Amino acid sequence: MIISLSLFIAFFLPWIIGYELLSLILRRQKFNPVLMVSLSYGLGFGFLAYLMFVLSFFKLALTLCNVQAGLISSLAILLAIRVIDKKKEKNEAVIFEKKESLFGNASLLLKIIIALGILYVLYNVALILLRALIVPVCSWDSLATCVYNAKLIFYEKTIPPLKFLPHPSYPLGIPLMITWLNLNLGYFDEYYLNLISVFLFITFLCVFYYFLGYFTNKRWALLGVVLLISSNLIYFHAGIFYRDLPIMYYCCCALFLLVLWAEQANKGVALLSSTLIGISSFIKMEGSGYSIIFILLSAILINKTKQGWPGIRKNIFLFVFPALILNSVFYVVKFMQKVQATEHYDLSFNLLIHRIPHILEVFFFGVFFSANWNIFWFLFLVSILVRFRNKGKNVSIRVLILNTSLWIFILFVWALFSEKGGSALISPYTFSRVLIHYFPLIIALIILLLYPSAEAKEVK
Amino acid sequence: MKSILFLFLLVTCFLAMAVTLISIPLELSIKGTLISFANAWYPKENENGFYGQRSELYPVFYLLIFMSAWLISVVLGKGTKKGRVRQYFTSLTITCFVFFAVISLIQVVKRTDRLNRILRQYLILSDDDYKLKALGLPYAFANKIRKEFPGTYTANLISDLDFSSDIFMGMHRNICYQLLPINVRSHDKQDRPDLLIYFLKKNAKDFVPDNYVIRGRYGNSSLVAVRKDLL
Numbered sequence: 001m002i003i004s005l006s007l008f009i010a011f012f013l014p015w016i017i018g019y020e021l022l023s024l025i026l027r028r029q030k031f032n033p034v035l036m037v038s039l040s041y042g043l044g045f046g047f048l049a050y051l052m053f054v055l056s057f058f059k060l061a062l063t064l065c066n067v068q069a070g071l072i073s074s075l076a077i078l079l080a081i082r083v084i085d086k087k088k089e090k091n092e093a094v095i096f097e098k099k100e101s102l103f104g105n106a107s108l109l110l111k112i113i114i115a116l117g118i119l120y121v122l123y124n125v126a127l128i129l130l131r132a133l134i135v136p137v138c139s140w141d142s143l144a145t146c147v148y149n150a151k152l153i154f155y156e157k158t159i160p161p162l163k164f165l166p167h168p169s170y171p172l173g174i175p176l177m178i179t180w181l182n183l184n185l186g187y188f189d190e191y192y193l194n195l196i197s198v199f200l201f202i203t204f205l206c207v208f209y210y211f212l213g214y215f216t217n218k219r220w221a222l223l224g225v226v227l228l229i230s231s232n233l234i235y236f237h238a239g240i241f242y243r244d245l246p247i248m249y250y251c252c253c254a255l256f257l258l259v260l261w262a263e264q265a266n267k268g269v270a271l272l273s274s275t276l277i278g279i280s281s282f283i284k285m286e287g288s289g290y291s292i293i294f295i296l297l298s299a300i301l302i303n304k305t306k307q308g309w310p311g312i313r314k315n316i317f318l319f320v321f322p323a324l325i326l327n328s329v330f331y332v333v334k335f336m337q338k339v340q341a342t343e344h345y346d347l348s349f350n351l352l353i354h355r356i357p358h359i360l361e362v363f364f365f366g367v368f369f370s371a372n373w374n375i376f377w378f379l380f381l382v383s384i385l386v387r388f389r390n391k392g393k394n395v396s397i398r399v400l401i402l403n404t405s406l407w408i409f410i411l412f413v414w415a416l417f418s419e420k421g422g423s424a425l426i427s428p429y430t431f432s433r434v435l436i437h438y439f440p441l442i443i444a445l446i447i448l449l450l451y452p453s454a455e456a457k458e459v460k
Numbered sequence: 461m462k463s464i465l466f467l468f469l470l471v472t473c474f475l476a477m478a479v480t481l482i483s484i485p486l487e488l489s490i491k492g493t494l495i496s497f498a499n500a501w502y503p504k505e506n507e508n509g510f511y512g513q514r515s516e517l518y519p520v521f522y523l524l525i526f527m528s529a530w531l532i533s534v535v536l537g538k539g540t541k542k543g544r545v546r547q548y549f550t551s552l553t554i555t556c557f558v559f560f561a562v563i564s565l566i567q568v569v570k571r572t573d574r575l576n577r578i579l580r581q582y583l584i585l586s587d588d589d590y591k592l593k594a595l596g597l598p599y600a601f602a603n604k605i606r607k608e609f610p611g612t613y614t615a616n617l618i619s620d621l622d623f624s625s626d627i628f629m630g631m632h633r634n635i636c637y638q639l640l641p642i643n644v645r646s647h648d649k650q651d652r653p654d655l656l657i658y659f660l661k662k663n664a665k666d667f668v669p670d671n672y673v674i675r676g677r678y679g680n681s682s683l684v685a686v687r688k689d690l691l
Contacts, residue, residue, distance in 0.1 A: 109465065120568070127571055134582040137637070138594050144633040148640070155612055155641035164646040188640075190591075230564040232502065235571065369518040371501050374563050378522065379556045386549045450553065 003185065007192060010184035011199070013071050018044020020078035025275070026268035027085070029095045035210045038203035039272070042249055045196070046279035047074070048180055049173040050329065053282075056159040057333060063157055064183040095269075096210075096260055102218040110219075117222050124229045125202060132194035132239040139240050145170060147193065147241055150178035154188050161337060168339045171330050173282035174243050194241055201238040204249045205229070208440055211256040215396050216451040224447040228440055233372035233432055243284040244436040250280035251290045252440045255403055258294065259396045262301050270298075270318040278326025285342060286437060288331075291323050293406045297399060359415045366431050373439070380442045383449040397448050404441050467551075470535060471528045471558045478524055497521075501563045502570035521559070528555040595638070598631055601659060602638030605684055608676050614647040615639070615655035620662055620681075635659065656685040 018040035023030065030036055051070050052062055060066050103111055137147045145166050153159055153175060162168040178193045185192065205225050213221035228234060237245045257273035260266075277294045280287030298319040302312055334341055367377040411434060415425045424430050483493035500517040532551035533544065582590055591599050617623075623632035636644045642655065656672055658664035664683050668674055672685035 120564070123568070124571070127575055130579070131575055134578060136591055136594055140630060140633070143630075143637040148633070148637050148645075151637065151640045152643065152646055156643075160646055164648065166645060226564075227560070230560070230567060232567060235567075368522075371503050374501075374567075375521070375525070375556060375559055378525075379553075379560065382549065382552050382556055386553055 003192075006184040006186070007181075007195070010181045011195075013068070013075070014044035014048040014180075015041055016044070017047055017071060017075050017078065018042070020075065020082060021047060022272070024078060024081060024085075025272050026095075029093050029266070029268055031095060032097055032210060034206050038206040038210075039253065041199060041203040042253060042276065042279070043272075045177050045200075046173065046250070046276075046282070049176040049282060050279075050326070052176040052180065053159070053172060053329070053333075056153075059158075061157045062153060062159070062179065062183070064186075067180060067183060095266060096214050096264070098214055098217075100218055102222065106219075114219060114222065117226050121205070121222075121225055121229055124235060125205075128201065128235065128238045129198055132198045133191050135194075135239065136190035137193070137241070139242065141242050142240060146174050146243060147178060149175035150182070150193070151188055153179045154182050162334060162339045163337065169285065169334060169342050171282045171284060171287070173279070174241065174246060178241065194239060197241050197245055198238060200246055200249050201234075204253070204440075207253050207256065208444070211260070212444060212447050214260070215448055216453075220447050220451050224443050227374075227376060227443045227446065231373050231376065231439065233436060234439065237433075237436060242433065244433045247280050247284040247287055247290075248437050248440065250276045250283060251287070251294075251437055254280070254294060255297075255400070255438075255441070256444075258298060258301070259399050262304075262395050262399055265305065265315075267314075267318060270315060271322060274298075274319050274322040275326065278323040281323075281327040282330055286434070288327055289410060290407070290437070291327055293403060293410065295320055295323060296406070297403055300402070301399070355416060359412065362427075362431055363412075366435065370432070372432050373435075376442055376446065380446055383446045387449040394448065397445065400441050400445050400448070404438060404445070407438050467532055467535075467554055468558055468561075470532065471555055472562075474528055474531055475524065475562070478527075482520065498566045498570065502567050525552070525555050525559055528558070595634060598634035599638050601678065601682065602635050604678060605639060605657065605676065606642065609642060609655065609684065609686075612641045613643065613654040614651065615642050615644050615657050616649070616653045617644045617657050617659060618661055618664075618667065619659045621660055652687060654687055654690055658683050658685070 015037075019036065021043050022036060022040050031039070048067075048071065051074065052067055055066060055070055056062055102114060106114065137143060142148075149165055149172060152165075153172075159172065177196055181193055181196060182188045205228070208228060209218075209221045209225050211221075212224040234245070254273045254277035257269050257276070261269045261273065273294075277287070277291050281291055299316070302315045302319070305311070305315075307315070331341060367373065411425065425434065479493050479497070480490055483490050486493055486496065488496065496517060500521075529548060529552035532554060533548045536547055536551065581593060585593065588603070591603075617632070617635065621628040621631070623629055639657075642657075644657070647653070652671075656668065658667065659682050661667065661681055664681055665674060668683075668685045671688050673688055673691060674683055675686045676684035678684075
């Protein structure tokens, strides 16, 4: 009973703060309720991690009391702002909403297939949840860095000097989230901490579903969710605590919001997407690199809007400023503590040509000849061949393809020019995990390309 | 919808025929061939996932996909050359979804089976025994020490095993994690640690410095020594 209550508080507090933050960012607008709740989770836990980091930086002990005080104070401020704002608000408009039914006037056979799809998703989520609750921490990265750091911070009640941590340059977002959960329990539990990852995955499925549903319909969105959850590696990572699935959440949500912004420019959406990509840098080092891709893409999209300079300046501020601030926080502290900014980005500009065949081999086998991804990469190629000519001018498809191309290009360049980083990347273990970060884009592109729309939307 | 169902059944029949034919050069029974196919899409899972596990059957799968797509496009009938090419790619898309459905079904069965085995162990064994089975010697060793030395300490871990090698690095990380709050990895190594933990060190007692006292023995080659001023 007490454990249930502790867990409830551990999840509820950050979640409600995330919701208030999201409402503040969106101001007089809101998303569909499920989407609001899903995005609030990531936002709230990201805020929690930064709060704990700041508390520790100012030499405050990371006890339950102090962290709760910080959270409750933040919540009070947000609620106060909401109350003041409410006086000026009239109605909250729901944005990016599409009213349609999943079953609708489908034939009996189609209804059965849809029901099977829903059952498939729910069953796999149940498997993931059960697995998370009965398998203790035993995976390499969890034992060596991620959960290790959390356990250390939990017992020390502070973040030790970064130089004493394994991989000192690695961000502390995930360890701090885990520490928070265990502070609420009063002891370090090996099982319940996986729930953070499981809920992150479930909320991501909701965001993914609504994003696809907006650009296609709910049936195709459900197909997208089914495809995603049938990837073995995604299924596996949903129940353990590595950094890869959380960064997938933040980066993909940020990108989806960017695509929505391209459809219909919205200040709140711009700010939210920038915030999420900024948080990703506190989850894993690659987040900083993905932030650069994100800023580049947003610059291209801002340019396409053909606004006047004041409009461009405002949009640049919205897309760049939060990402930059959130990226900087950990780098500034690393600089102050004389810790290397990164460990794997030793760009030498000596072209390691001899490495190219091995990089291509790892990529080819890792993508096509692996049990990790079902046959989705092959299906992705087929979708491009079949439908790109008809759909290539679609804004959302172009943004996603551009992001995917930049992502793969950056990985290739990193493997080619970095001795240390490249050796790590072209290990099958690391490469598969890096592919998780933007893998949902592959599924999204399959769905968007194959969806039989009436006509392709032109680029603005 | 009905035509898609017909194509689905057609591809499934073709696959059944293909599996029967493939089992001949593989010198396996049909059941054995199906198990090989299933294992290719859900290899043995270890605690770190499925990474790097390749199978020689993947090219066979892709060949089957291409052949199935050709079969469908033949059944759907001919048209102009351009039409046939387009039809082939459409058939390829449908075939991919059929294969996806079959593979997903295999994966659901294997995932359930794997979880079932873990769940049975979880329910039968006590918490300690269950973790011992999952985590092995590092857990057993660290658990004993934590029970005898509750509280927060700094420690050095000394062993004859080369913890920098790939083989033993995992063991080292596991022990250090299980030992927490006894801090082995994340303290200033210049300081005198509170504990010296000897793990699989031959004649360990001969390596204990004068200002430390042996306070725990675990077999012939593992022991814990405590700094004298802490006693």
